[in-house]
Amino acid sequence: MMSRRREEPPTEMQIAPMADIGFLLLCFFIVSAKPPRHEADISMTLPGSVSDEVSVDLPEEVRVAIRPDGAVEVNEGILGEPSDRELTVLKDTLQRFRESATNNHTMSLVTLDVANQSTHQRIVDVLNACARARIKGVTLNSEDDPEAIEP
Numbered sequence: 001m002m003s004r005r006r007e008e009p010p011t012e013m014q015i016a017p018m019a020d021i022g023f024l025l026l027c028f029f030i031v032s033a034k035p036p037r038h039e040a041d042i043s044m045t046l047p048g049s050v051s052d053e054v055s056v057d058l059p060e061e062v063r064v065a066i067r068p069d070g071a072v073e074v075n076e077g078i079l080g081e082p083s084d085r086e087l088t089v090l091k092d093t094l095q096r097f098r099e100s101a102t103n104n105h106t107m108s109l110v111t112l113d114v115a116n117q118s119t120h121q122r123i124v125d126v127l128n129a130c131a132r133a134r135i136k137g138v139t140l141n142s143e144d145d146p147e148a149i150e151p
Contacts, residue, residue: 060101061109062094064126068117072126082122087129094133109137 065073070082072090079090094110101108110130114123123140130138 060097060104060106061111062097063111063113064090065113066115066118066122066126068115070118070122072122080126085125087125090126091129091132094130094135098133098135107137108135109139110135111139111141113141 062074071078072080072087074093079093080087098108112126
């Protein structure tokens with residue numbers, strides 16, 4: 001007996017579905033990958049130099065003195081009596097000063113010259129008037145400071 005060999009047909013591999021899967025994977029990775037952020041995209045400012053021709057505007061300053069009896073004066077004019085807790089005249093004056101400084105593109109500063117005998121409540125009253133006038137640059141001086149204005 002002669003055995004017959006059966007010939008098996010050769011196995012074929014179809015390449016089209018594999019190319020489709022490869023293309024889909026490539027599209028997926030391209031879409032899901034984040035592009036690197038280049039240094040040119042980062043916003044930064046470098047320090048510059050100022051020429052000598054540029055004028056520097058100094059901030060304007062108002063000196064408010066608080067006397068030992070509680071009176072508040074600006075430029076040797078009394079704007080608040082010891083019994084006046086609201087200090088509306090001082091607030092209005094400081095508000096006009098702030099608006100003037102803003103129009104001149106300068107910073108509005110207020111220096112409080114406080115007598116050692118004045119009460120803490122009076123200092124708080126003046127600070128509240130500054131806050132209502134929306135002045136943020138407030139500094140305190142005492143009588144021991146040589147630049148302080150004597151009441």
